[in-house]
Amino acid sequence: MNTAPASGTTSAGHGPRYSALAIAFHWTIAVLVLGLIASGWWMTGAIRDPQRQAVAYDVYQLHKAFGLCVLLLTLARLGWRLGHRPPPLPAHMRPIERFGAHAAHVALYALTLAVPLLGWAMVSASPLGLPTVPFGLFEWPHLPVLGPQDDPASVEAGFKLGHEVLAYSAAALVVLHVAAALKHHFVDHDGLLGRMLPFGGGAASS
Numbered sequence: 376m377n378t379a380p381a382s383g384t385t386s387a388g389h390g391p392r393y394s395a396l397a398i399a400f401h402w403t404i405a406v407l408v409l410g411l412i413a414s415g416w417w418m419t420g421a422i423r424d425p426q427r428q429a430v431a432y433d434v435y436q437l438h439k440a441f442g443l444c445v446l447l448l449t450l451a452r453l454g455w456r457l458g459h460r461p462p463p464l465p466a467h468m469r470p471i472e473r474f475g476a477h478a479a480h481v482a483l484y485a486l487t488l489a490v491p492l493l494g495w496a497m498v499s500a501s502p503l504g505l506p507t508v509p510f511g512l513f514e515w516p517h518l519p520v521l522g523p524q525d526d527p528a529s530v531e532a533g534f535k536l537g538h539e540v541l542a543y544s545a546a547a548l549v550v551l552h553v554a555a556a557l558k559h560h561f562v563d564h565d566g567l568l569g570r571m572l573p574f575g576g577g578a579a580s581s
């Protein structure tokens with residue numbers, strides 16, 4: 376994947392914008408990830424409460440369906456990204472800031488793949504064997520994660536821990552990512568946030 380700036384740098388926010396497709400990928404995945412973190416946090420508590428259990432079961436199915444959407448959208452986004460460079464970073468950014476920005480973006484890509492994959496592996500290992508039926512349409516297959524000697528409950532517990540730790544790490548990284556975008560907007564005034572907003576000015580890039 377090419378994460379380097381396309382060429383040179385841009386100075387004050389009047390440079391190229393992200394393309395419409397890049398913006399659509401970014402905001403669709405962002406909204407889904409925030410909803411998945413909130414729903415994951417809520418449903419794991421609600422499932423133990425008899426009053427809220429029935430709703431929690433439906434939320435589990437929606438969580439799994441939208442989580443799989445994130446996996447598929449991220450694969451599509453990465454495939455597309457291989458052939459499309461983002462607009463260059465603002466000229467004033469120091470090398471350490473450029474490194475931090477690229478590292479955070481690579482980590483966000485990795486987490487939006489790893490978290491849904493771990494969720495899928497977790498439900499595939501579960502001794503309950505509950506089906507995943509995205510939006511009630513069809514039965515999503517399980518991953519072959521269990522060997523003949525494996526104890527399903529321990530394998531499920533391992534994937535569950537990974538899913539939980541990486542999901543909350545993604546949440547922390549999203550907070551940092553938003554803080555950096557707001558710093559560019561309110562402190563640096565360099566137009567970096569505007570070029571990822573759906574209705575900003577400037578020329579379209581990839």
Ligand code: HEM
Nearest residue numbers: 408411412415416419439442443445490491494495539542
């Ligand atoms: C980017 C995608 C995803 C995010 C950000 C996400 C986030 C979360 C979070 C924050 C929790 C709560 C963890 C806890 O507090 O214990 C959770 C739980 C859960 N997630 Fe996901 N998830 C994603 C995708 C998926 C997928 C694709 C599946 C399955 C196909 C899945 C299945 C589950 C299940 C079954 C639980 C409940 C685990 C339990 O009962 O303890 N998730 N998720």
